[in-house]
Amino acid sequence: MELDGEQLSAANCKLTTDKMPQGVKDSIEAVGPQLAMPVVTAICPCIGALATGVQLDVHGQANGLNLIAYIAGDYASGKGQIDSVVEAWMSEVAAQDKEYLEQEDEWRRMKRAFKNSPDLPEEPKLPVRFLTLNNTVANLAERLANTQGKHAFSFTPEADLVAQKWKSSMSDFSVMLRQSYDGSKYEREARSVDAVNVHIPHLLWNVTMCGTPDALYRVVSNYTNGFQSRIAVARTPDNTFAPLKDCLYKLTPLQKERIQQVAHLLPLMQGEVVLPKLEEKSCQWVEHIRLETMKNDDYTMARQRMRTCVIAQRMTCCLMLCEVCEGLIQKYGLEGAEAQLKQHPDHWKDLLAETQTPQMMEAYDIIADSLLENALYFFRERIENAFSSRDYVACSGFGRIRHTKNTSIYESLDPIFTFDQALQQSVVVKGASATRNSVHQMLKNWRHQGLVLKSEDTLYRKLQ
Numbered sequence: 001m002e003l004d005g006e007q008l009s010a011a012n013c014k015l016t017t018d019k020m021p022q023g024v025k026d027s028i029e030a031v032g033p034q035l036a037m038p039v040v041t042a043i044c045p046c047i048g049a050l051a052t053g054v055q056l057d058v059h060g061q062a063n064g065l066n067l068i069a070y071i072a073g074d075y076a077s078g079k080g081q082i083d084s085v086v087e088a089w090m091s092e093v094a095a096q097d098k099e100y101l102e103q104e105d106e107w108r109r110m111k112r113a114f115k116n117s118p119d120l121p122e123e124p125k126l127p128v129r130f131l132t133l134n135n136t137v138a139n140l141a142e143r144l145a146n147t148q149g150k151h152a153f154s155f156t157p158e159a160d161l162v163a164q165k166w167k168s169s170m171s172d173f174s175v176m177l178r179q180s181y182d183g184s185k186y187e188r189e190a191r192s193v194d195a196v197n198v199h200i201p202h203l204l205w206n207v208t209m210c211g212t213p214d215a216l217y218r219v220v221s222n223y224t225n226g227f228q229s230r231i232a233v234a235r236t237p238d239n240t241f242a243p244l245k246d247c248l249y250k251l252t253p254l255q256k257e258r259i260q261q262v263a264h265l266l267p268l269m270q271g272e273v274v275l276p277k278l279e280e281k282s283c284q285w286v287e288h289i290r291l292e293t294m295k296n297d298d299y300t301m302a303r304q305r306m307r308t309c310v311i312a313q314r315m316t317c318c319l320m321l322c323e324v325c326e327g328l329i330q331k332y333g334l335e336g337a338e339a340q341l342k343q344h345p346d347h348w349k350d351l352l353a354e355t356q357t358p359q360m361m362e363a364y365d366i367i368a369d370s371l372l373e374n375a376l377y378f379f380r381e382r383i384e385n386a387f388s389s390r391d392y393v394a395c396s397g398f399g400r401i402r403h404t405k406n407t408s409i410y411e412s413l414d415p416i417f418t419f420d421q422a423l424q425q426s427v428v429v430k431g432a433s434a435t436r437n438s439v440h441q442m443l444k445n446w447r448h449q450g451l452v453l454k455s456e457d458t459l460y461r462k463l464q
Contacts, residue, residue: 015028015037015040015367017029017036021320021323022258022322022323022325022326023258023259023262023326024319024322026254026255026258026259027039027043027085027088028040029249030084030251030252031078031081031082031249032081034237034239035081035237037234038071038078038082038234039081039082039085040234041071041232041233041315042069042082042208042234043086043089044065044069044232044314044318045068045069045207046089046090046153046206046208046263047065048067048151048318049065049090049093049151049153049204050089050263051267051321052150053270053271054269054270054271054273055271056273056313056317058279058313059279059282063183064204065314066151066181066182066183067206067232068180068206068207068208068230068232069207069232069234070159070209070219070220070232071208071209071234071235072211072212072234072235072374072378073210073236074212074238076239077237077238077239078239079157079211081250083155083157085251087155088251088255088256088259088263090155090263091256091263092260092263093129093130093153094130097128097129097130100128103124103126104124107124125146127147128146128147129147129151129152130152130153130155131143131152131154132154133156133161133207134161134165135165137169141186141196144198144200144205147204149204152204153205154206154207155209156209156210159210159216159219160212162209170221177205177207177227177230178226178230180203180205180207181230183202183203184202185200186198187200216233217382220379222386223385228379228383229306229307230307230311232315232371233371233374233375234370235374235378261329261334262325262329265325265329266321266322269321269348271346271349273353277361278313278317278320278364279313281364281365282312282313285305285309285365285368286305286306286309289302289305290302290305291449292408294446294449295410296410296429297430297438300376300383301372301376304375305372308371308375309368311371312364312371316363316364316367319363320355320360321352323355323360324348324355328351388433409422409425409426410446412429413462416461417459418459418460419440419460420458422443423436443460450464451463
């Protein structure tokens, strides 16, 4: 599932602008088709944060569009073009935050001027939502507690900032992001009355980071706590020998305006949605990967698919919300679309259901495949080394083993094969870690799945 540079460029271009809605299409055009997948991955956390009132039912559980993205690429690979696009999506939130920050600065000036005055008002707790990552754990926790139940959003064009600023608190950073992905409770207590104490019933915090692969490994350094599987990773293609004309894309005023129109409407959508066609597509993708990984006894990919499908559903829903906004703008204009969302607060759900088109289902497959491919590209070896470490205590009892071959064990065997042949092929693919016990378990899984039939003590017949 790992892509070389040429294949990655082709994969990035699959999300063509003619199939994308307003805002998303403009974002892709602002960076060029080679960066289509990276920019879509980067803006989906923005869209999810703006549509903070939307909850998507995935596999029977409703949750917000909580997303964490990392855009990985070498220096001068075009990551910087994404900055202005993200800022365009969040410009309205940033403008409101500017007013809040000015009020906070005014209070600080008053405090310095009237230090002991009894008339000094209490420090304001203002809902700043566009949060810098150049911050401390305590300050960030306090900001997140003051968002009035709405999503916060953070963006950094240099992920090394996270690695350096949070170096001694990377565990706190990981925990906070893991809880924000699930929208679960976050609490922080201290004994001092002046210290920050927060009690957040649902932590809502979307994050987009850009940086080099090297910085990615400093941000994600633990591969057994579930943090890695909650991150949507996109990879920029190799542009080392690209002609200059491929690097001349930029965000135009018209593209920025169209993005801002969609961003203005997203916060007006409130409620829980069930998208049965998207759910069915997700289940089909998960089942396909499950069967493929079972044939190759690939535990790493099989485990990775479980959260990849959820992330892909949330990202696809973000694209569909933009399509709803585009339809309303085209029909009523921006002011009319805003009025429609306010006067008919549930109508957008019907419109969203109608966006479950073949094009959007195809977009789901492209996104899910890309997320899985990049996760395995960057983390497969590190995940398997971490799980096979003698310090790791596994729940399943299966040893974690390294899989680097693309050839399936199942497909490489003859229609009728023996246990010894299965063992031999497992050793070819998996190395010395393939044992008789692990092959017995693999064949047992195949039998339960209906992939093989045991005809004699040591003979197996393939059924698919």
